[in-house]
Amino acid sequence: MIRSTTAFIIAALVANVSPLAAKDKAPRTVTVGIAAINDFHGTLEPPQQSVVVPDGKGDFIQVPAGGAAWLASAVDSVRAKYRYHLTVSAGDMIGGSPFSSSSFLDEPAIGVMNRIGLDFNAAGNHEFDSGTEELLRKQKGGCGQFSAIKPCQIESFKGAKFTFLAANTIKDDGSTLLPAYAIRSFGKGRMRVKVGLIGLTLKNSGVGQKPENVKGIRFADEADTANALVSTLKAKGTDAVVVVIHQGGRTTDPAPNGCPGLYGEIKPILDRLDTRVDLVISGHTHWDYVCEYGAINKDKHFLLTSAGLWGKMVTDITLEIDPIANKVVSRKAQQVIVQSPGYRASTAFIASRPEFPQFEPRKDVADYVATYVKAADVVAKRVVGRIAAPVDKLDGPLANTGGPLGNLIADAQLAATTGAGAQIALMNPFGIRRSLNADADGIVTFVDLFAVQPFRNRLVTVSLTGAEIKEALEQGFDANAPEQVLAPSAGFNFTYDRSNAIGSRITAINLDGAPIDPAKSYRVTISRFMAEGGDSFDAFTKGRDPVEGMMEIDALEAWLKAVPPRAAPQEVRAIDARPDLNALKRNAPPGQKYR
Structure with a gap:
Protein backbone atom coordinates (compact mmCIF):
# COMPACT_ATOMS: atom_id res chain seq x y z
CA MET A 1 0.00 0.00 0.00
CA ILE A 2 2.83 2.38 0.87
CA ARG A 3 4.66 1.37 -2.33
CA SER A 4 1.54 2.05 -4.40
CA THR A 5 0.98 5.43 -2.76
CA THR A 6 4.60 6.40 -3.35
CA ALA A 7 4.38 5.37 -6.99
CA PHE A 8 1.21 7.37 -7.36
CA ILE A 9 2.83 10.48 -5.87
CA ILE A 10 5.88 10.13 -8.12
CA ALA A 11 3.67 9.63 -11.14
CA ALA A 12 1.62 12.68 -10.21
CA LEU A 13 4.76 14.78 -9.80
CA VAL A 14 6.09 13.63 -13.16
CA ALA A 15 2.74 14.36 -14.73
CA ASN A 16 2.75 17.83 -13.21
CA VAL A 17 6.31 18.82 -14.13
CA SER A 18 6.58 17.28 -17.57
CA PRO A 19 4.51 19.94 -19.35
CA LEU A 20 6.58 22.63 -17.65
CA ALA A 21 9.81 20.92 -18.66
CA ALA A 22 8.55 20.58 -22.21
CA LYS A 23 7.63 24.24 -22.19
CA ASP A 24 11.10 25.18 -20.92
CA LYS A 25 12.62 23.18 -23.76
CA ALA A 26 10.39 24.76 -26.40
CA PRO A 27 12.42 26.71 -28.96
CA ARG A 28 12.71 30.39 -28.17
CA THR A 29 14.12 31.34 -31.55
CA VAL A 30 13.35 30.66 -35.18
CA THR A 31 16.23 29.67 -37.45
CA VAL A 32 16.30 31.01 -41.01
CA GLY A 33 19.02 29.90 -43.38
CA ILE A 34 20.18 31.91 -46.38
CA ALA A 35 22.12 30.52 -49.33
CA ALA A 36 23.84 33.53 -50.93
CA ILE A 37 25.74 33.96 -54.19
CA ASN A 38 26.87 36.91 -56.27
CA ASP A 39 28.42 37.70 -59.67
CA PHE A 40 27.29 34.50 -61.38
CA HIS A 41 27.72 36.19 -64.77
CA GLY A 42 25.86 33.45 -66.65
CA THR A 43 28.57 30.87 -65.93
CA LEU A 44 26.70 27.76 -67.03
CA GLU A 45 29.70 25.44 -67.32
CA PRO A 46 32.63 24.96 -64.91
CA PRO A 47 34.80 28.06 -65.51
CA GLN A 48 38.14 26.21 -65.27
CA GLN A 49 39.00 28.36 -62.27
CA SER A 50 39.71 27.73 -58.60
CA VAL A 51 38.86 28.93 -55.16
CA VAL A 52 42.12 29.77 -53.40
CA VAL A 53 42.22 29.13 -49.66
CA PRO A 54 44.98 29.27 -47.04
CA ASP A 55 46.44 25.88 -46.20
CA GLY A 56 47.15 26.83 -42.58
CA LYS A 57 50.90 26.55 -43.18
CA GLY A 58 51.55 29.94 -44.72
CA ASP A 59 50.70 28.91 -48.26
CA PHE A 60 47.58 28.40 -50.38
CA ILE A 61 45.76 25.59 -52.11
CA GLN A 62 43.53 25.67 -55.17
CA VAL A 63 40.14 23.97 -55.28
CA PRO A 64 38.47 23.59 -58.72
CA ALA A 65 35.00 25.07 -58.49
CA GLY A 66 31.92 26.28 -60.35
CA GLY A 67 29.41 25.13 -62.93
CA ALA A 68 25.65 25.61 -62.69
CA ALA A 69 24.79 21.93 -62.13
CA TRP A 70 27.29 21.69 -59.27
CA LEU A 71 26.08 25.01 -57.88
CA ALA A 72 22.53 23.63 -57.79
CA SER A 73 23.67 20.68 -55.67
CA ALA A 74 25.66 22.92 -53.34
CA VAL A 75 22.68 25.23 -52.81
CA ASP A 76 20.50 22.19 -52.16
CA SER A 77 22.95 21.03 -49.50
CA VAL A 78 22.74 24.38 -47.73
CA ARG A 79 18.97 24.59 -47.85
CA ALA A 80 18.62 21.01 -46.58
CA LYS A 81 19.96 22.18 -43.22
CA TYR A 82 17.07 24.56 -42.62
CA ARG A 83 13.34 24.22 -42.27
CA TYR A 84 13.05 27.87 -43.32
CA HIS A 85 15.36 29.29 -45.93
CA LEU A 86 15.98 31.89 -48.66
CA THR A 87 18.26 31.84 -51.68
CA VAL A 88 19.55 35.22 -52.82
CA SER A 89 21.98 36.76 -55.29
CA ALA A 90 23.83 40.06 -54.86
CA GLY A 91 23.81 41.06 -58.52
CA ASP A 92 25.60 40.59 -61.83
CA MET A 93 23.81 37.31 -62.24
CA ILE A 94 23.78 38.14 -65.95
CA GLY A 95 26.05 40.17 -68.24
CA GLY A 96 29.72 39.62 -68.97
CA SER A 97 28.77 36.01 -69.55
CA PRO A 98 30.37 33.12 -71.44
CA PHE A 99 29.29 32.45 -75.00
CA SER A 100 26.82 29.69 -74.13
CA SER A 101 24.73 32.17 -72.13
CA SER A 102 25.40 35.58 -73.69
CA SER A 103 24.61 34.31 -77.22
CA PHE A 104 21.07 33.74 -75.98
CA LEU A 105 20.70 37.04 -74.06
CA ASP A 106 21.41 35.22 -70.79
CA GLU A 107 18.03 33.48 -70.98
CA PRO A 108 19.71 30.22 -69.90
CA ALA A 109 21.21 31.97 -66.86
CA ILE A 110 17.68 32.94 -65.83
CA GLY A 111 16.50 29.39 -66.55
CA VAL A 112 19.27 27.93 -64.39
CA MET A 113 18.37 30.19 -61.47
CA ASN A 114 14.69 29.30 -61.85
CA ARG A 115 15.65 25.64 -61.51
CA ILE A 116 18.00 26.28 -58.60
CA GLY A 117 15.19 28.09 -56.81
CA LEU A 118 16.57 31.60 -56.43
CA ASP A 119 14.23 33.89 -54.50
CA PHE A 120 15.74 37.34 -55.08
CA ASN A 121 18.49 39.02 -57.09
CA ALA A 122 19.66 42.55 -56.33
CA ALA A 123 20.41 44.10 -59.71
CA GLY A 124 24.09 44.66 -60.46
CA ASN A 125 25.62 47.06 -62.95
CA HIS A 126 25.77 44.33 -65.62
CA GLU A 127 22.03 43.78 -65.39
CA PHE A 128 21.78 47.06 -67.34
CA ASP A 129 24.15 46.05 -70.16
CA SER A 130 21.31 45.60 -72.66
CA GLY A 131 19.10 48.40 -71.34
CA THR A 132 16.15 48.66 -69.00
CA GLU A 133 13.56 47.24 -71.42
CA GLU A 134 15.61 44.07 -71.80
CA LEU A 135 16.10 43.88 -68.02
CA LEU A 136 12.33 44.08 -67.51
CA ARG A 137 11.89 41.36 -70.14
CA LYS A 138 14.25 39.20 -68.11
CA GLN A 139 11.86 39.64 -65.19
CA LYS A 140 8.52 39.35 -66.97
CA GLY A 141 9.36 37.11 -69.92
CA GLY A 142 8.36 37.39 -73.55
CA CYS A 143 10.18 37.54 -76.89
CA GLY A 144 10.31 41.28 -77.52
CA GLN A 145 13.61 42.26 -79.13
CA PHE A 146 15.48 45.15 -77.48
CA SER A 147 19.04 44.41 -78.66
CA ALA A 148 20.91 43.12 -81.70
CA ILE A 149 20.63 39.53 -80.48
CA LYS A 150 17.42 37.66 -81.26
CA PRO A 151 15.55 36.45 -78.15
CA CYS A 152 13.82 33.10 -77.70
CA GLN A 153 16.13 31.23 -80.08
CA ILE A 154 15.82 27.93 -78.20
CA GLU A 155 12.57 28.17 -76.28
CA SER A 156 9.80 30.55 -75.41
CA PHE A 157 11.19 32.68 -72.60
CA LYS A 158 8.91 32.80 -69.54
CA GLY A 159 11.03 35.18 -67.46
CA ALA A 160 12.44 34.95 -63.97
CA LYS A 161 10.47 33.16 -61.27
CA PHE A 162 12.51 35.11 -58.75
CA THR A 163 12.33 38.88 -58.15
CA PHE A 164 14.88 41.47 -59.21
CA LEU A 165 15.30 44.15 -56.52
CA ALA A 166 16.84 47.62 -56.89
CA ALA A 167 15.64 50.23 -54.40
CA ASN A 168 17.95 52.94 -55.73
CA THR A 169 16.94 52.82 -59.41
CA ILE A 170 14.73 55.90 -59.51
CA LYS A 171 12.57 56.75 -62.52
CA ASP A 172 11.62 60.27 -63.55
CA ASP A 173 8.28 59.98 -61.74
CA GLY A 174 9.99 59.01 -58.47
CA SER A 175 9.03 55.35 -58.56
CA THR A 176 11.60 52.57 -58.77
CA LEU A 177 12.34 50.62 -61.94
CA LEU A 178 12.37 47.40 -59.93
CA PRO A 179 10.87 46.58 -56.51
CA ALA A 180 12.78 48.19 -53.66
CA TYR A 181 12.32 45.49 -51.05
CA ALA A 182 10.62 42.23 -50.19
CA ILE A 183 9.36 40.60 -47.01
CA ARG A 184 9.19 36.86 -46.36
CA SER A 185 7.41 35.27 -43.38
CA PHE A 186 8.33 31.98 -41.73
CA GLY A 187 6.56 29.98 -39.02
CA LYS A 188 3.15 30.37 -37.41
CA GLY A 189 1.52 31.98 -34.42
CA ARG A 190 3.83 33.41 -31.81
CA MET A 191 6.78 31.77 -33.56
CA ARG A 192 6.15 33.60 -36.81
CA VAL A 193 9.02 35.80 -38.02
CA LYS A 194 9.48 38.18 -40.92
CA VAL A 195 12.68 38.79 -42.88
CA GLY A 196 12.91 42.02 -44.87
CA LEU A 197 15.32 42.34 -47.80
CA ILE A 198 16.45 45.61 -49.37
CA GLY A 199 18.02 45.28 -52.83
CA LEU A 200 20.59 47.83 -54.01
CA THR A 201 22.62 48.28 -57.16
CA LEU A 202 25.72 50.49 -57.49
CA LYS A 203 25.09 54.22 -57.41
CA ASN A 204 27.51 54.34 -60.39
CA SER A 205 25.79 51.56 -62.35
CA GLY A 206 25.33 54.05 -65.16
CA VAL A 207 29.07 54.75 -65.44
CA GLY A 208 30.38 53.22 -68.65
CA GLN A 209 26.92 52.25 -69.88
CA LYS A 210 25.59 53.57 -73.15
CA PRO A 211 23.28 56.50 -72.31
CA GLU A 212 20.30 54.75 -73.89
CA ASN A 213 20.77 51.76 -71.57
CA VAL A 214 19.92 53.82 -68.49
CA LYS A 215 17.74 56.51 -70.02
CA GLY A 216 15.02 57.74 -67.69
CA ILE A 217 16.51 56.41 -64.45
CA ARG A 218 19.02 57.65 -61.90
CA PHE A 219 20.96 55.67 -59.34
CA ALA A 220 20.58 57.02 -55.80
CA ASP A 221 23.06 56.74 -52.93
CA GLU A 222 23.14 53.22 -51.52
CA ALA A 223 23.29 54.02 -47.80
CA ASP A 224 20.70 56.81 -47.95
CA THR A 225 18.30 54.55 -49.84
CA ALA A 226 18.73 51.61 -47.45
CA ASN A 227 18.37 53.76 -44.34
CA ALA A 228 15.14 55.28 -45.60
CA LEU A 229 13.67 51.79 -45.99
CA VAL A 230 14.72 50.26 -42.67
CA SER A 231 11.96 52.09 -40.78
CA THR A 232 9.47 51.02 -43.46
CA LEU A 233 10.41 47.39 -42.97
CA LYS A 234 10.30 47.68 -39.19
CA ALA A 235 6.88 49.31 -39.37
CA LYS A 236 5.72 46.28 -41.34
CA GLY A 237 6.83 44.01 -38.50
CA THR A 238 10.10 42.63 -39.83
CA ASP A 239 12.30 40.90 -37.27
CA ALA A 240 15.42 40.82 -39.46
CA VAL A 241 16.70 43.38 -41.97
CA VAL A 242 18.95 42.11 -44.75
CA VAL A 243 20.65 44.44 -47.24
CA VAL A 244 21.55 42.72 -50.53
CA ILE A 245 23.89 45.09 -52.33
CA HIS A 246 25.94 44.91 -55.50
CA GLN A 247 28.95 46.62 -54.00
CA GLY A 248 31.82 45.06 -52.12
CA GLY A 249 35.31 45.14 -50.72
CA ARG A 250 38.55 43.24 -50.73
CA THR A 251 40.83 41.82 -48.09
CA THR A 252 44.59 42.11 -47.75
CA ASP A 253 44.99 38.32 -47.65
CA PRO A 254 42.80 35.54 -49.07
CA ALA A 255 40.52 34.33 -46.30
CA PRO A 256 37.07 33.19 -47.54
CA ASN A 257 35.77 32.83 -43.98
CA GLY A 258 37.43 35.98 -42.61
CA CYS A 259 38.08 39.58 -43.63
CA PRO A 260 41.67 40.62 -42.82
CA GLY A 261 42.31 44.24 -43.71
CA LEU A 262 38.92 44.76 -45.36
CA TYR A 263 38.97 47.77 -47.67
CA GLY A 264 37.08 49.10 -50.66
CA GLU A 265 34.00 51.07 -51.65
CA ILE A 266 31.66 49.05 -49.46
CA LYS A 267 33.16 50.41 -46.25
CA PRO A 268 31.86 54.00 -46.40
CA ILE A 269 28.42 52.58 -47.15
CA LEU A 270 28.56 50.19 -44.21
CA ASP A 271 29.73 52.93 -41.86
CA ARG A 272 26.61 54.94 -42.68
CA LEU A 273 24.07 52.10 -42.50
CA ASP A 274 21.26 52.10 -39.94
CA THR A 275 22.25 50.08 -36.87
CA ARG A 276 19.05 48.03 -37.20
CA VAL A 277 20.50 46.25 -40.25
CA ASP A 278 21.41 42.65 -39.32
CA LEU A 279 23.11 41.29 -42.44
CA VAL A 280 24.74 42.69 -45.58
CA ILE A 281 25.18 40.34 -48.55
CA SER A 282 27.56 42.00 -51.01
CA GLY A 283 29.19 41.48 -54.41
CA HIS A 284 30.76 43.29 -57.37
CA THR A 285 34.45 42.98 -56.41
CA HIS A 286 34.51 39.21 -57.08
CA TRP A 287 36.00 38.72 -53.61
CA ASP A 288 35.06 36.24 -50.91
CA TYR A 289 34.80 37.05 -47.20
CA VAL A 290 32.76 36.65 -44.03
CA CYS A 291 33.08 39.59 -41.69
CA GLU A 292 31.74 40.55 -38.27
CA TYR A 293 31.68 44.22 -39.09
CA GLY A 294 31.37 45.21 -35.45
CA ALA A 295 35.03 44.28 -35.06
CA ILE A 296 35.84 47.02 -37.59
CA ASN A 297 33.23 49.58 -36.54
CA LYS A 298 32.00 49.02 -32.99
CA ASP A 299 28.74 50.82 -33.74
CA LYS A 300 27.78 48.58 -36.65
CA HIS A 301 27.04 45.07 -35.42
CA PHE A 302 26.02 43.31 -38.59
CA LEU A 303 27.42 40.41 -40.57
CA LEU A 304 28.98 41.08 -43.98
CA THR A 305 29.44 38.37 -46.63
CA SER A 306 30.47 37.88 -50.25
CA ALA A 307 30.82 34.62 -52.20
CA GLY A 308 33.37 35.48 -54.88
CA LEU A 309 32.11 34.96 -58.42
CA TRP A 310 30.95 32.53 -61.12
CA GLY A 311 29.11 30.29 -58.68
CA LYS A 312 32.37 28.98 -57.25
CA MET A 313 31.05 29.38 -53.70
CA VAL A 314 27.80 29.62 -51.76
CA THR A 315 27.65 31.47 -48.47
CA ASP A 316 25.73 29.47 -45.85
CA ILE A 317 24.19 32.07 -43.51
CA THR A 318 22.28 31.29 -40.32
CA LEU A 319 20.01 33.81 -38.61
CA GLU A 320 18.58 33.04 -35.16
CA ILE A 321 15.52 35.25 -34.69
CA ASP A 322 13.65 35.90 -31.43
CA PRO A 323 10.00 36.43 -32.46
CA ILE A 324 9.03 37.84 -29.06
CA ALA A 325 11.81 40.44 -28.98
CA ASN A 326 11.41 40.95 -32.76
CA LYS A 327 15.12 40.82 -33.43
CA VAL A 328 18.05 38.72 -34.59
CA VAL A 329 19.88 37.34 -31.57
CA SER A 330 22.73 35.64 -33.40
CA ARG A 331 24.06 35.18 -36.91
CA LYS A 332 26.89 33.28 -38.49
CA ALA A 333 28.13 32.34 -41.94
CA GLN A 334 30.57 30.04 -43.66
CA GLN A 335 31.58 29.55 -47.27
CA VAL A 336 30.76 26.34 -49.11
CA ILE A 337 33.10 25.70 -52.02
CA VAL A 338 31.21 24.45 -55.07
CA GLN A 339 33.84 21.87 -55.89
CA SER A 340 33.61 20.54 -59.44
CA PRO A 341 35.91 18.34 -61.55
CA GLY A 342 39.60 19.15 -61.84
CA TYR A 343 40.98 20.92 -64.89
CA ARG A 344 44.28 21.60 -66.58
CA ALA A 345 45.65 25.11 -66.05
CA SER A 346 48.63 26.47 -67.95
CA THR A 347 51.22 25.04 -65.56
CA ALA A 348 49.60 22.06 -63.86
CA PHE A 349 46.48 19.97 -63.43
CA ILE A 350 44.29 21.42 -60.68
CA ALA A 351 42.90 18.32 -59.01
CA SER A 352 39.86 18.03 -56.76
CA ARG A 353 40.55 18.12 -53.04
CA PRO A 354 39.13 15.33 -50.86
CA GLU A 355 39.20 17.54 -47.75
CA PHE A 356 36.37 19.64 -49.21
CA PRO A 357 32.82 18.50 -50.02
CA GLN A 358 32.40 16.78 -53.39
CA PHE A 359 29.23 17.69 -55.26
CA GLU A 360 27.54 15.75 -58.01
CA PRO A 361 26.02 17.81 -60.84
CA ARG A 362 22.25 18.03 -60.52
CA LYS A 363 20.84 16.26 -63.55
CA ASP A 364 17.97 18.61 -64.44
CA VAL A 365 20.30 21.61 -64.47
CA ALA A 366 23.05 19.70 -66.31
CA ASP A 367 20.60 18.62 -69.02
CA TYR A 368 19.25 22.15 -69.38
CA VAL A 369 22.76 23.64 -69.68
CA ALA A 370 23.73 20.97 -72.24
CA THR A 371 20.88 22.10 -74.51
CA TYR A 372 22.29 25.62 -74.73
CA VAL A 373 25.91 24.55 -74.94
CA LYS A 374 25.06 22.28 -77.88
CA ALA A 375 23.17 25.06 -79.61
CA ALA A 376 26.14 27.40 -79.26
CA ASP A 377 28.71 24.83 -80.39
CA VAL A 378 28.42 25.47 -84.14
CA VAL A 379 29.83 28.97 -83.76
CA ALA A 380 31.73 28.33 -80.55
CA LYS A 381 34.00 25.58 -81.89
CA ARG A 382 35.28 27.47 -84.91
Missing part, protein backbone atom coordinates in the same frame (compact mmCIF):
# COMPACT_ATOMS: atom_id res chain seq x y z
CA VAL A 383 39.11 27.34 -84.83
CA VAL A 384 40.60 30.83 -84.59
CA GLY A 385 44.30 30.17 -84.05
CA ARG A 386 46.94 28.53 -81.87
CA ILE A 387 48.89 29.47 -78.78
CA ALA A 388 52.11 27.99 -77.46
CA ALA A 389 50.51 27.32 -74.06
CA PRO A 390 47.30 28.26 -72.25
CA VAL A 391 47.47 31.65 -70.53
CA ASP A 392 45.95 32.03 -67.09
CA LYS A 393 43.92 35.01 -65.94
CA LEU A 394 45.51 36.18 -62.71
CA ASP A 395 43.44 35.66 -59.58
CA GLY A 396 43.26 36.86 -56.00
CA PRO A 397 45.29 39.96 -55.11
CA LEU A 398 46.66 40.13 -58.66
CA ALA A 399 43.25 39.96 -60.34
CA ASN A 400 43.42 43.72 -60.97
CA THR A 401 46.58 43.36 -63.08
CA GLY A 402 46.83 42.00 -66.60
CA GLY A 403 49.89 39.75 -66.43
CA PRO A 404 50.92 37.78 -69.54
CA LEU A 405 47.33 37.55 -70.77
CA GLY A 406 46.92 41.32 -70.51
CA ASN A 407 50.21 41.73 -72.40
CA LEU A 408 48.98 39.41 -75.15
CA ILE A 409 45.70 41.29 -75.56
CA ALA A 410 47.36 44.71 -75.54
CA ASP A 411 49.81 43.57 -78.22
CA ALA A 412 46.93 42.30 -80.35
CA GLN A 413 45.10 45.61 -80.01
CA LEU A 414 48.20 47.61 -80.92
CA ALA A 415 48.79 45.48 -84.04
CA ALA A 416 45.14 45.85 -85.07
CA THR A 417 45.25 49.66 -84.94
CA THR A 418 48.62 50.62 -86.40
CA GLY A 419 46.71 51.91 -89.40
CA ALA A 420 45.17 54.51 -87.09
CA GLY A 421 48.65 55.51 -85.97
CA ALA A 422 48.58 53.60 -82.67
CA GLN A 423 51.80 53.67 -80.65
CA ILE A 424 50.40 52.33 -77.35
CA ALA A 425 47.54 50.02 -76.41
CA LEU A 426 46.15 49.71 -72.88
CA MET A 427 43.87 46.88 -71.72
CA ASN A 428 41.77 47.11 -68.56
CA PRO A 429 42.25 43.88 -66.53
CA PHE A 430 38.62 43.87 -65.37
CA GLY A 431 37.69 43.39 -69.03
CA ILE A 432 39.62 40.10 -69.03
CA ARG A 433 37.05 37.59 -67.80
CA ARG A 434 38.66 34.14 -68.09
CA SER A 435 41.91 32.36 -68.80
CA LEU A 436 42.75 31.73 -72.46
CA ASN A 437 42.50 27.97 -72.88
CA ALA A 438 43.46 25.67 -75.74
CA ASP A 439 43.44 21.98 -76.52
CA ALA A 440 46.50 19.72 -76.25
CA ASP A 441 47.73 20.90 -79.66
CA GLY A 442 47.39 24.57 -78.75
CA ILE A 443 44.28 25.06 -80.89
CA VAL A 444 42.08 27.94 -79.77
CA THR A 445 38.40 28.14 -80.67
CA PHE A 446 36.08 31.12 -80.84
CA VAL A 447 34.49 30.22 -77.52
CA ASP A 448 37.94 30.23 -75.91
CA LEU A 449 38.42 33.82 -77.06
CA PHE A 450 34.89 34.81 -76.11
CA ALA A 451 35.46 33.52 -72.59
CA VAL A 452 38.33 35.99 -72.29
CA GLN A 453 36.62 38.99 -73.91
CA PRO A 454 32.82 38.68 -73.96
CA PHE A 455 31.84 42.35 -74.06
CA ARG A 456 31.74 42.99 -77.83
CA ASN A 457 33.67 46.25 -77.40
CA ARG A 458 35.17 48.02 -80.39
CA LEU A 459 38.67 49.46 -80.30
CA VAL A 460 39.18 53.23 -80.47
CA THR A 461 42.48 54.98 -81.16
CA VAL A 462 42.79 58.54 -79.80
CA SER A 463 45.45 61.19 -79.30
CA LEU A 464 46.53 61.91 -75.71
CA THR A 465 49.41 63.92 -74.34
CA GLY A 466 51.98 62.29 -72.11
CA ALA A 467 50.45 64.17 -69.18
CA GLU A 468 46.98 62.80 -70.03
CA ILE A 469 48.37 59.26 -70.28
CA LYS A 470 49.87 59.66 -66.81
CA GLU A 471 46.53 60.97 -65.54
CA ALA A 472 44.78 57.88 -66.91
CA LEU A 473 47.32 55.52 -65.34
CA GLU A 474 46.97 57.36 -62.01
CA GLN A 475 43.19 56.85 -62.11
CA GLY A 476 43.84 53.13 -61.76
CA PHE A 477 45.09 53.89 -58.25
CA ASP A 478 42.68 56.58 -57.08
CA ALA A 479 39.80 56.25 -54.63
CA ASN A 480 36.98 56.40 -57.20
CA ALA A 481 36.88 52.72 -58.08
CA PRO A 482 38.63 49.44 -57.27
CA GLU A 483 42.34 49.57 -58.11
CA GLN A 484 43.09 48.52 -61.68
CA VAL A 485 46.59 48.36 -63.18
CA LEU A 486 46.24 48.83 -66.93
CA ALA A 487 48.05 46.26 -69.08
CA PRO A 488 50.34 47.90 -71.71
CA SER A 489 51.45 46.82 -75.15
CA ALA A 490 55.06 45.97 -76.05
CA GLY A 491 57.52 48.84 -75.81
CA PHE A 492 55.48 50.71 -73.21
CA ASN A 493 55.99 50.29 -69.48
CA PHE A 494 55.39 52.17 -66.27
CA THR A 495 56.30 51.92 -62.59
CA TYR A 496 53.91 52.53 -59.72
CA ASP A 497 54.31 52.93 -55.97
CA ARG A 498 51.19 52.58 -53.82
CA SER A 499 52.95 54.19 -50.85
CA ASN A 500 52.86 57.57 -52.60
CA ALA A 501 49.90 59.93 -52.35
CA ILE A 502 46.97 59.46 -54.72
CA GLY A 503 47.78 61.26 -57.94
CA SER A 504 51.51 60.66 -57.56
CA ARG A 505 51.71 56.89 -57.67
CA ILE A 506 53.00 56.60 -61.24
CA THR A 507 56.72 57.18 -60.86
CA ALA A 508 58.02 56.43 -64.37
CA ILE A 509 56.55 55.98 -67.88
CA ASN A 510 58.60 54.86 -70.87
CA LEU A 511 57.96 54.22 -74.54
CA ASP A 512 60.62 52.36 -76.53
CA GLY A 513 63.12 52.87 -73.72
CA ALA A 514 62.69 56.64 -73.38
CA PRO A 515 60.54 58.63 -70.92
CA ILE A 516 57.36 59.97 -72.44
CA ASP A 517 57.09 63.72 -72.94
CA PRO A 518 54.21 65.25 -70.91
CA ALA A 519 53.58 67.80 -73.64
CA LYS A 520 53.88 65.51 -76.64
CA SER A 521 50.87 63.82 -78.25
CA TYR A 522 50.71 60.02 -78.62
CA ARG A 523 48.22 57.72 -80.34
CA VAL A 524 46.67 55.35 -77.81
CA THR A 525 44.30 52.43 -78.42
CA ILE A 526 41.68 51.49 -75.83
CA SER A 527 38.21 49.96 -75.93
CA ARG A 528 35.21 52.15 -76.60
CA PHE A 529 34.11 51.37 -73.05
CA MET A 530 37.31 52.95 -71.74
CA ALA A 531 37.18 55.82 -74.24
CA GLU A 532 33.81 56.76 -72.78
CA GLY A 533 35.22 56.84 -69.24
CA GLY A 534 34.39 53.26 -68.23
CA ASP A 535 35.72 51.93 -64.93
CA SER A 536 36.16 55.58 -63.84
CA PHE A 537 39.01 56.27 -66.29
CA ASP A 538 37.74 59.76 -67.10
CA ALA A 539 41.08 60.87 -68.54
CA PHE A 540 40.43 58.81 -71.66
CA THR A 541 37.41 60.98 -72.51
CA LYS A 542 39.93 63.74 -73.32
CA GLY A 543 41.12 61.73 -76.33
CA ARG A 544 41.17 63.62 -79.62
CA ASP A 545 40.84 62.55 -83.26
CA PRO A 546 39.20 59.19 -82.53
CA VAL A 547 39.39 56.40 -85.09
CA GLU A 548 37.14 53.42 -84.44
CA GLY A 549 38.56 49.99 -85.20
CA MET A 550 37.56 46.35 -85.09
CA MET A 551 36.08 44.43 -82.18
CA GLU A 552 38.43 43.45 -79.35
CA ILE A 553 37.83 39.77 -79.93
CA ASP A 554 38.53 40.10 -83.67
CA ALA A 555 41.85 41.79 -82.91
CA LEU A 556 42.87 38.93 -80.65
CA GLU A 557 41.86 36.37 -83.28
CA ALA A 558 43.92 38.13 -85.96
CA TRP A 559 46.93 38.24 -83.63
CA LEU A 560 46.77 34.51 -82.91
CA LYS A 561 46.41 33.66 -86.60
CA ALA A 562 49.37 35.81 -87.62
CA VAL A 563 52.05 33.78 -85.83
CA PRO A 564 50.86 30.30 -84.84
CA PRO A 565 51.54 29.21 -82.21
CA ARG A 566 51.61 32.62 -80.53
CA ALA A 567 53.32 32.84 -77.13
CA ALA A 568 52.11 35.20 -74.40
CA PRO A 569 54.72 37.86 -73.51
CA GLN A 570 56.07 37.18 -70.03
CA GLU A 571 57.86 40.46 -69.33
CA VAL A 572 56.56 42.74 -66.59
CA ARG A 573 55.38 45.97 -68.19
CA ALA A 574 53.46 47.43 -65.24
CA ILE A 575 56.15 47.40 -62.56
CA ASP A 576 55.23 47.43 -58.88
CA ALA A 577 57.91 49.33 -56.95
CA ARG A 578 56.82 47.57 -53.76
CA PRO A 579 55.49 44.13 -54.77
CA ASP A 580 53.11 42.29 -52.47
CA LEU A 581 54.72 38.95 -51.64
CA ASN A 582 51.39 37.50 -50.53
CA ALA A 583 49.98 38.27 -53.96
CA LEU A 584 52.97 36.70 -55.68
CA LYS A 585 52.68 33.65 -53.47
CA ARG A 586 49.03 33.19 -54.27
CA ASN A 587 49.61 33.33 -58.01
CA ALA A 588 52.85 31.34 -58.09
CA PRO A 589 52.96 28.24 -60.32
CA PRO A 590 52.74 24.95 -58.37
CA GLY A 591 56.03 24.22 -56.65
CA GLN A 592 57.25 27.82 -56.74
CA LYS A 593 57.44 29.39 -53.28
CA TYR A 594 57.56 32.98 -52.11
CA ARG A 595 58.46 33.54 -48.46
